[in-house]
Amino acid sequence: MIERDWPADEPDIPIVDWEGRAIDCSDCEVRRTDARCERGHACVHDRYARRIDRFFRWNPDQSNDYLDHPYFEVRAIACRRADVFRLPPLIRDEDETVRLSVAVRLPLAQVVRLRRDPHREVRIRVAMRLEGSDLLAMADDEDYYVRKLVARRLPLALLPRMIGDSEWEVRMEAAKRLEMPELLRMCDDRETAVRREVARRLPEAMLERMAHDPDWAIRWETAQRASAALAGRMASQDDEEEVRLAACERLASLRHDEGISEGVCHG
Template sequence: MDTEPFAATGWQGQALSCADCAQMGRPSTRCELAKACVHDRYARRIDRFFAWNPALAKEFLTHPYFEVRAVAAKHVEVFYLPRMIDDPDATVRWSVAQRLPQRQLLMLRQDPDREVRIQVARRLHVEQLHQMMGDGDYGVRLIVAQRIEPQWLVRMLHDEDREVRRVVAARVGSALLGAMVKDEDAAVRTVVAQRLAPAQLVALCHDPDWRVRYSVAERIDAAHLGLLADDEDEAVRTLARQRSGLTGTTMT
């Protein structure tokens, strides 16, 4: 028998037996001890049981074991899912959020668990995401910044998390990009330097971080390369001089 290397143990730690299982009295039920059993504590076996018997999932939506409820939510017809939105276990609500229709998915935008809200942010229609831009968790805001329509990113230019701001800098429209040249994080400013129009890069020629100045040297208009030809960083100086067609001399 193809079984996982774990004993058939119930979710409360008891040994399992087919002899006292109610499912055995249902001739249409397909199950197998230690492989596909709704009473097992091992989620894979519970999942296999519902994969073999999807019509039974609706009977277990209030089961006391959260894994049974979470797996049942993967297999039950979608119109049963709204009743599980307030389930006390976050794993169950996460499973529900994977399949809820959009109208009901809105109800989980303020779920107390970050993983549930992240799942909501991944699935929600982009026109509904603006209400999640101020979420208290950076992971949620990161997904929002990656998916939301660029015109809404103006409200995230000064997000407290640098990774969120990096995504914003990579996606925000050119008209707003200049507002990020003084961002406190060099990684964010580097993204800005990689996207600004060459004529606008003068504002970053004296940035305190060499990586930002190097990105500037790669793209700035040739007429302004003199601002970087004597840069304190060798890599920046070398690039600026190479682009200017000069070697070893000082530009004035």
């Protein structure tokens, strides 16, 4: 008796092959081997991906034999357990689902061959695996999310390459990680969200530059971390009431920490 590790009944999913024909087990080549299978539950000829996956989970040693199967789901699922040295030819497979499975398992020396894959999901997976200069080569990818992953994973020494990216979400990833002096180069970024992140991370001594930002949200963020001298100026000179209040609160907090009790802000 076969021990089930998936729900046994899937009554709404027809038992047909990848071409829509009813599956006939009477003349199946799998039956002539010692492989485990079960019609409607674990079958390499079924159209339903879960049934294919169950077959290969039960019979991982069969995976190599199905890497050239005409149905892309069979090839893609077989890739998960096939011998790695059998996978390089599938880098050129016509279906991106297969190439995605290959990108997950290939050694990095082979994965680089998929950096320019026509499908973004494949390149996303590649960007999640490559390192260093191999990853940097994807910094000009046409898809912003690929470049975002590059900015998230590049070594700090290579990260300044992403400062001038056209997409603000990519630059935001850089702003979250860059250190001085490269971070200072982003003070004038054209996107408010990026400059706000810069204001959160700049050393206190460098915040004077952000105190004059045209966007009051940036100045408000700056006031949260300002030195006593800068907070005092912002409390009395900023044009926005919310910024002045934030500067007053910051100044009061600094004075409290120093044990100074006199008031510092006046309405």
